[in-house]
Amino acid sequence: MSVRQSLLAILDQGPCYGYQLRAEFERRTGGSWPLNVGQIYQTLERLERDGLVAKSDAASEGRAYYEITDAGREAVASWFSSPVMRGTAARDELAVKLAVAVTLPGVDVTGVIARERAAVRQLRDRLVTDARADAPRDAAELASALLGAARIAQLDAELRWLERAEELLAQASVPPLPLSTEVPKRGRPARAVATD
Amino acid sequence: MSVRQSLLAILDQGPCYGYQLRAEFERRTGGSWPLNVGQIYQTLERLERDGLVAKSDAASEGRAYYEITDAGREAVASWFSSPVMRGTAARDELAVKLAVAVTLPGVDVTGVIARERAAVRQLRDRLVTDARADAPRDAAELASALLGAARIAQLDAELRWLERAEELLAQASVPPLPLSTEVPKRGRPARAVATD
DNA sequence: ACAGCCATGTAACTTGTTACATGATTTT
């Protein structure tokens, strides 16, 4: 929902047209997260469908301006006033991959961890090198610095976690789980223990 | 791609039918990431479309078994032998939200950070409390512990980053960016400097 | 005239996800 909500928040500042929205978004995210222009129009179409924006009447010079609606303003306020949704599940690709790997027979988990770690460290080092140390001069530079710091922090966390995973794996050497051989009955299963 | 690849990796262990796949996946992810059964069949259909699995001939007792193909085995090997894809962009909802927030006039960034931080800390504390300290007895428990640790590590990173963001924001008090007023020309822009 | 960008829009696709229909099987 990030793109959708971000575009809406920008439109909260005033009417915009497609190309302008892309420029504003990319300016405010420091060039990370580049957007295909088509995605802007797709998102605008969906925002309009949901009643959060509307095509402006005053279309100047062949540009299709969109303006936010009252419902859209509410959505922006709600976005900024409530924390980001975190589902109960951990939709972390790396974590799930490793979790599945340790349960499967025949997977070289140590190798998997080593490769992931090398990739993470390399990327992390590159980002740290590229990160400029001088203080941000405007809000866009500040935003850029924040995004960079977030990326690095996340990679650091992954590095530490991967090291911890290596430890756990070395200590608790547990047998992997083959496919469950027991074929359960098809109908309604018996009551767990008793009716009581 | 996690679900898709995980199911394929499980099928690499032997033919499975839909319900069985769900059980195997959830067993191996410790109940986090619960799957709607329909998603299993959707994913199987797409895997079959891509030639990575095939319907098994020996359909026993009305169960539709799927088995992995050679291409599927290659995909599994490739998944485990190469690190997870990390796009150039930082598709981090929280980070982008804050980045956009600091560039927009009229947003109470301090409040946003405070609320996000409170939510993260609360969730983190709950997870730490729920985390069992005893050593895992089988691979499923190890996987579960790994997933829990990954979640906590990620939340820790977010906490630290949010604190850093507060600092940066307090130090470098930069003015927010209003919408760009300059309307660029529509046609081809002039050459940057010179042909040389 | 032509290259090249601005600008809009549409079609299609990906993974993830839910809701629903349908039936078989088994316990109560």
Add this chain to the structure above:
DNA sequence: AAAATCATGTAACAAGTTACATGGCTGT
């Protein structure tokens, strides 16, 4: 018979993303 679960499958949708068609405008 009714309830509950196993089991398969289909339809639809969300959000992100890309590719393409089409035209207008401007500098060379």
